[in-house]
Amino acid sequence: MHIYHKVLQREPAAEPDSQVKEVVRAMAMSQMEVQTAWRQHKESRGPDNIDVCLVEDDSSIISLVRILLKAEGLNLLSVESCEDAILALRETHPRLLLVDLGMPDRSGLEIARIVRGWYNYPHIPIVALTGSAEKAGAAWRAGFSGFIPKPFVPKTFQTMVKSWVSQLAQ
Numbered sequence: 449m450h451i452y453h454k455v456l457q458r459e460p461a462a463e464p465d466s467q468v469k470e471v472v473r474a475m476a477m478s479q480m481e482v483q484t485a486w487r488q489h490k491e492s493r494g495p496d497n498i499d500v501c502l503v504e505d506d507s508s509i510i511s512l513v514r515i516l517l518k519a520e521g522l523n524l525l526s527v528e529s530c531e532d533a534i535l536a537l538r539e540t541h542p543r544l545l546l547v548d549l550g551m552p553d554r555s556g557l558e559i560a561r562i563v564r565g566w567y568n569y570p571h572i573p574i575v576a577l578t579g580s581a582e583k584a585g586a587a588w589r590a591g592f593s594g595f596i597p598k599p600f601v602p603k604t605f606q607t608m609v610k611s612w613v614s615q616l617a618q
Contacts, residue, residue, distance in 0.1 A: 497523055498523050498524070498525045498540045498541070498542040498543075499517070499522040499523045499524070499542060499543050499544065499613050500513075500517055500522055500523070500524050500525070500542055500543070500544045500545075500546060500609060500613065501524075501525045501526075501527070501533065501536060501537065501540065501542040501544070501545050501546070502524060502525070502526040502527070502546045503526075503527055503528075503529075503530065503532075503533040503545070503546065503547045503548060503551065503556065503559060504526060504528065504546070504548045504577065505528050505529065505548065505551055505552055506548070509548075509577075509598075510526045510528075512602070513526070513546070513605075514526065516602055516605060516606050516609075517606070517609065519606070520606050520609070520610055522609065522610070522613060525540060525542060529551060529552070529553045529554075530551050530553050530554035530555075530556065530558060530559055531553055531554070533545075533547070533559055534559070534562060537563060537566075542572070543572070543573075543612075543613045544572070544573050544575065544609065544612045544613050545559070545563065545572055545573070545574045545575070546575050546577055546596075546609070547559050547560070547574060547575070547576055547577065547592075548576075548577045548578070549576050549577070549578045549580075549583045549586075549587060550578070550583075556576065556587075557586060557587065557590040558590075559574070560574045560587070560590045560591040560592050561590055561591060564591040573593040573594070573612040573615065574591065574592050574593055575592060575593055575594050575595060575596055575608075575609075575612060576592045576594070576595040576596070577595070577596050577598055577600075578595055578596075578597065578598060579597065579598040579599070584597070593612065594608075594612070596608055
């Protein structure tokens, strides 16, 4: 009982943290102000500012791609399964989708078939990352825009990715 009273008698922090301030401020906002603040929050968060979404299960390739694209000023979202890619693409609108064809949960080919069927993604370049020429041919038939052979040369990789990203920006 003594501990309970001490907890109740604690003095509040001198300065509320920023989250508390934001909640209090939001309570006094008009509907238009709330919508504007939400839009600004989404823009600063970046889901619509994603340049490249990488679907890859190999952490070393993810790290390499992240370094290469950061050097080019491109934002990367990486996911490690086809299911995660489908969920992420419902929330984000990247300018390029890079897909490893040899994923453990599904074939990377299925992602192209699914995404090409969505009304808001008909023109996004979808590029296969593969070490197999046979799989590259299957990628073309599944709706991929191209492929990058593995292992890739970093400078060539950067040039190809920048080309596809800028192609959609025009």
